[in-house]
Amino acid sequence: MLLFDGWGFLHVPTNVEDRVAPRTPHCLGRSLSLVLLAAVVFLASVTALRALVPWPEHGALAARMKHFLAHADDYDLLFVGSSNVAHGFDPAVVDAELARRGHSLRSYNLAAEDMQPVEADFVLREVQRRKPARLRSVVIELLDFEPTAVIRDNAFSERAVYWHDARSLCDALGRLLRSAAPLFDKARLSWLHLQHAAWRLGNLGEADRVLAAQRTHVDPVLAAVVEAGGFEALDDRPDQATLRMRAAFLANAPRYRARTAKLDAQNATHGTLPPGLDDELAMQTARLRAAGIEPIYVIPPVPHPTPALHAFAARAEAPLVFLFNAPGRYPELFVFEHRYDETHVNRAGSEVLSRRFADALADVLDGKHGG
Amino acid sequence: MLFTELRFLVFFAVTFAGTWALGGNRSRKWWLLLASYVFYAGWDPRFLSLLFISTAGNYLAGEMIAREALPRGRRAWLAASLVLNLGLLGLFKYLGFFLTSTISLLDALGLQLAVPVLQLALPVGISFFTFQAISYTVDVYRRRIPTAESRLDFALFIALFPHLVAGPVVRASELLPQFAREPRFAGVPVRASLGLFLSGFIKKACIADRLAAVVDPVFSSPASYGAASKWLAAALYHVQIYCDFSGYTDMAIAVAALLGYALPQNFAFPYLSHSVRDFWRRWHMTLTRWFRDYLYIALDGSRGSRFQTARNLVTVFLLCGLWHGASWSFVSWGAIHGALLVLERGPFGRLLARLPAPIGMLYVNLVVMLAWVLFRSPDFGRAFAFLRGLFGAGAPLPAAVAKTLDLEWALALPALLAVHLIARGRVWQRLTLPLSDWAFAVVYAVLLALTLPWVATVYKPFIYFQF
Numbered sequence: 001m002l003l004f005d006g007w008g009f010l011h012v013p014t015n016v017e018d019r020v021a022p023r024t025p026h027c028l029g030r031s032l033s034l035v036l037l038a039a040v041v042f043l044a045s046v047t048a049l050r051a052l053v054p055w056p057e058h059g060a061l062a063a064r065m066k067h068f069l070a071h072a073d074d075y076d077l078l079f080v081g082s083s084n085v086a087h088g089f090d091p092a093v094v095d096a097e098l099a100r101r102g103h104s105l106r107s108y109n110l111a112a113e114d115m116q117p118v119e120a121d122f123v124l125r126e127v128q129r130r131k132p133a134r135l136r137s138v139v140i141e142l143l144d145f146e147p148t149a150v151i152r153d154n155a156f157s158e159r160a161v162y163w164h165d166a167r168s169l170c171d172a173l174g175r176l177l178r179s180a181a182p183l184f185d186k187a188r189l190s191w192l193h194l195q196h197a198a199w200r201l202g203n204l205g206e207a208d209r210v211l212a213a214q215r216t217h218v219d220p221v222l223a224a225v226v227e228a229g230g231f232e233a234l235d236d237r238p239d240q241a242t243l244r245m246r247a248a249f250l251a252n253a254p255r256y257r258a259r260t261a262k263l264d265a266q267n268a269t270h271g272t273l274p275p276g277l278d279d280e281l282a283m284q285t286a287r288l289r290a291a292g293i294e295p296i297y298v299i300p301p302v303p304h305p306t307p308a309l310h311a312f313a314a315r316a317e318a319p320l321v322f323l324f325n326a327p328g329r330y331p332e333l334f335v336f337e338h339r340y341d342e343t344h345v346n347r348a349g350s351e352v353l354s355r356r357f358a359d360a361l362a363d364v365l366d367g368k369h370g371g
Numbered sequence: 372m373l374f375t376e377l378r379f380l381v382f383f384a385v386t387f388a389g390t391w392a393l394g395g396n397r398s399r400k401w402w403l404l405l406a407s408y409v410f411y412a413g414w415d416p417r418f419l420s421l422l423f424i425s426t427a428g429n430y431l432a433g434e435m436i437a438r439e440a441l442p443r444g445r446r447a448w449l450a451a452s453l454v455l456n457l458g459l460l461g462l463f464k465y466l467g468f469f470l471t472s473t474i475s476l477l478d479a480l481g482l483q484l485a486v487p488v489l490q491l492a493l494p495v496g497i498s499f500f501t502f503q504a505i506s507y508t509v510d511v512y513r514r515r516i517p518t519a520e521s522r523l524d525f526a527l528f529i530a531l532f533p534h535l536v537a538g539p540v541v542r543a544s545e546l547l548p549q550f551a552r553e554p555r556f557a558g559v560p561v562r563a564s565l566g567l568f569l570s571g572f573i574k575k576a577c578i579a580d581r582l583a584a585v586v587d588p589v590f591s592s593p594a595s596y597g598a599a600s601k602w603l604a605a606a607l608y609h610v611q612i613y614c615d616f617s618g619y620t621d622m623a624i625a626v627a628a629l630l631g632y633a634l635p636q637n638f639a640f641p642y643l644s645h646s647v648r649d650f651w652r653r654w655h656m657t658l659t660r661w662f663r664d665y666l667y668i669a670l671d672g673s674r675g676s677r678f679q680t681a682r683n684l685v686t687v688f689l690l691c692g693l694w695h696g697a698s699w700s701f702v703s704w705g706a707i708h709g710a711l712l713v714l715e716r717g718p719f720g721r722l723l724a725r726l727p728a729p730i731g732m733l734y735v736n737l738v739v740m741l742a743w744v745l746f747r748s749p750d751f752g753r754a755f756a757f758l759r760g761l762f763g764a765g766a767p768l769p770a771a772v773a774k775t776l777d778l779e780w781a782l783a784l785p786a787l788l789a790v791h792l793i794a795r796g797r798v799w800q801r802l803t804l805p806l807s808d809w810a811f812a813v814v815y816a817v818l819l820a821l822t823l824p825w826v827a828t829v830y831k832p833f834i835y836f837q838f
Contacts, residue, residue, distance in 0.1 A: 030808075034808055034809065034812045035812075037809060037812045037813065037816075038812040038813070038815060038816040039816070040816075041812070041813045041816035041817060042816035042817075042819060042820050045816060045817050045820030045821070046820045046823070049820060049821075049824065156828065194377075195377050198377050199828070202820075202823035202824075202826075203820075203823055203824045204823050204824070204826050204828055205824065205825075205826050205827065205828030206824045207824035207825045210824070
């Protein structure tokens with residue numbers, strides 16, 4: 001008689017009458033209890049395994065987060081946000097400028113390319129779980145565009161999956177539902193977020209990264225970046241995509257100048273805050289303040305008008321917001337020599353931006369806040 | 372919708388709950404039929420119409436065959452059903468291939484033929500549901516089975532989603548009687564089915580899909596790899612295709628069992644066979660028996676002279692190759708298997724029977740593995756480049772440009788052996804049988820949590836879906 005592959009598990013007789021009755025009678029309550037038990041054990045197991053999964057390599061997040069969490073008690077100030085923050089704020093310059101103004105603070109940059117509000121909030125929650133002893137302020141990029149669209153281009157990448165815990169999923173779905181996106185888009189993106197959350201929940205395909213993390217050779221240049229506050233200027237190690245952005249910028253200089261020239265006037269008009277942003281910022285601020293951390297929101301020197309955010313910053317009850325997309329106030333941040341491309345500053349520009357930020361922060365600390 | 376996808380999990384949870392929540396056999400079957408159509412539409416809703424045509428046409432043919440008293444009338448209705456089924460298959464699967472081949476042949480003979488070649492999309496699972504439909508009308512014609520009790524039963528026999536797109540190729544006599552009575556949840560082998568599903572999931576998602584990523588580049592560009600890498604890639608594909616297809620079958624059988632229906636087994640440790648003849652008794656068994664029952668026996672099987680038997684075997688395997696894909700490389704793959712079967716009917720087979728079992732296994736694995744090269748290669752040219760390269764033919768590659776496969780992938784071979792031994796030794800049954808249901812729930816949940824991190828995170832469609 002042939003032994004079938006499946007018989008290690010199952011022998012389903014083709015004659016239905018032959019089936020052997022189970023040992024215990026089935027009843028709905030018992031079945032549901034078994035499913036519930038399995039679900040609880042599964043959740044406990046995947047949560048335990050999750051602790052072994054490293055942070056994403058993309059944007060050098062893994063190395064920087066590992067360093068920050070290991071030395072969290074040494075830092076007073078933390079930056080999170082997109083590439084505009086990652087390549088704009090140099091902790092070494094910020095710390096030096098603050099020291100010159102009499103404030104001995106130490107800062108670290110955990111921002112990364114395309115890090116949007118939901119991801120940034122996840123990073124902050126992970127940092128908070130570590131309960132850093134000295135962390136007093138976090139600098140968060142204030143963005144008003146559709147906050148979860150990034151997974152359209154990066155679906156199922158480790159960067160898109162890792163922040164989809166239950167809270168971030170609810171946050172992302174809430175933002176999506178409140179957004180003005182077409183219904184079909186909302187449904188499609190919601191399903192995409194749910195899939196990402198399921199991937200994260202099950203640690204799908206993470207075994208390779210867990211094993212690789214044990215034997216990864218650390219790039220010495222990256223190690224130096226990690227040690228030096230997590231900052232790397234865009235012109236230090238540009239990749240092909242960055243070089244293309246630079247070439248496009250150089251080829252379209254008149255367009256950039258025209259956009260910059262109109263920016264202050266556009267920011268002065270009235271805009272409408274995206275629905276729910278008020279509440280989200282209020283909740284984030286309350287959560288951080290409950291942990292003794294003061295949020296500082298920034299808009300980096302990008303040539304995009306953000307009139308609604310400017311209006312928001314002017315409100316009396318608003319948290320602290322530094323608006324650097326204001327060429328009238330910060331003309332040096334928009335000069336060609338300080339730009340890498342249309343939206344990013346170069347190393348020289350980052351030094352200027354970091355000093356301006358440190359000055360503004362020192363003003364606040366000294367009680368001379370000008371906003 | 373693949374069995375390894377999240378959306379299938381959601382789909383199955385809804386289908387499962389609905390199936391067992393609904394009272395009455397008829398409403399359950401309607402529910403399952405609706406679910407099966409939704410499942411098929413998940414691939415491409417346009418091809419649902421094809422499923423409807425096949426269902427309606429074959430049901431009508433079955434009824435008419437049963438009603439006709441005169442043999443001529445019965446034969447006419449059978450012929451009509453064969454024309455319908457083979458016509459659909461020919462139109463969607465083979466028309467482009469035959470036209471292209473004819474044009475190439477005429478071109479070689481110096482005759483230019485300017486005919487536009489239709490490139491129709493291949494409906495998923497067409498080869499499977501067409502073969503099932505043929506088996507129904509032929510069995511009704513042969514008076515081996517009565518006609519389906521209702522249109523609903525017949526539609527569900529054709530479309531039941533666990534077997535719809537990649538088999539097993541189920542006979543009407545296996546499934547229709549099961550539809551006649553209402554399954555009881557108490558009769559469902561839940562623990563065994565869950566174990567079988569997990570086993571299939573591991574084979575497909577954790578082994579086959581991982582190997583695909585390693586093997587695909589070698590078969591796409593064999594010239595870039597040295598002989599050692601080619602041997603390793605061929606061996607890995609040998610593992611991949613088994614894990615892919617038998618993994619799919621395990622999941623299909625388990626899913627059907629959880630819904631209360633038994634599907635036939637499709638694999639019986641084929642790589643432990645001692646001869647190619649034995650291999651075909653163990654590999655894709657439901658397809659083999661289809662070809663045996665509806666083609667080989669119809670051609671008179673092995674009842675004629677040696678030559679006639681050989682001719683029948685080769686014919687069956689040429690068509691078996693063609694069934695797998697509309698290309699000459701599949702036909703050649705079938706021809707090789709047919710030739711080996713003919714060879715084994717002679718002195719070589721008698722010698723093989725006298726040799727120790729491990730030598731027979733080694734022979735089977737070697738020839739089957741080499742034949743898979745034709746099966747896997749995108750075209751004839753690359754298949755021959757691959758095969759030549761296996762034996763060191765061609766100029767050696769400069770070290771700077773040669774790509775190599777990581778030798779640690781050879782661990783997949785012991786992994787395959789482990790899969791075989793675990794299943795063969797009924798390890799799952801031995802370990803889980805003494806457990807209470809509560810302990811089983813805990814063990815299963817932990818195993819699932821430990822399995823998911825090993826899933827290859829790029830979904831690859833099942834290899835057999837293309838047929």
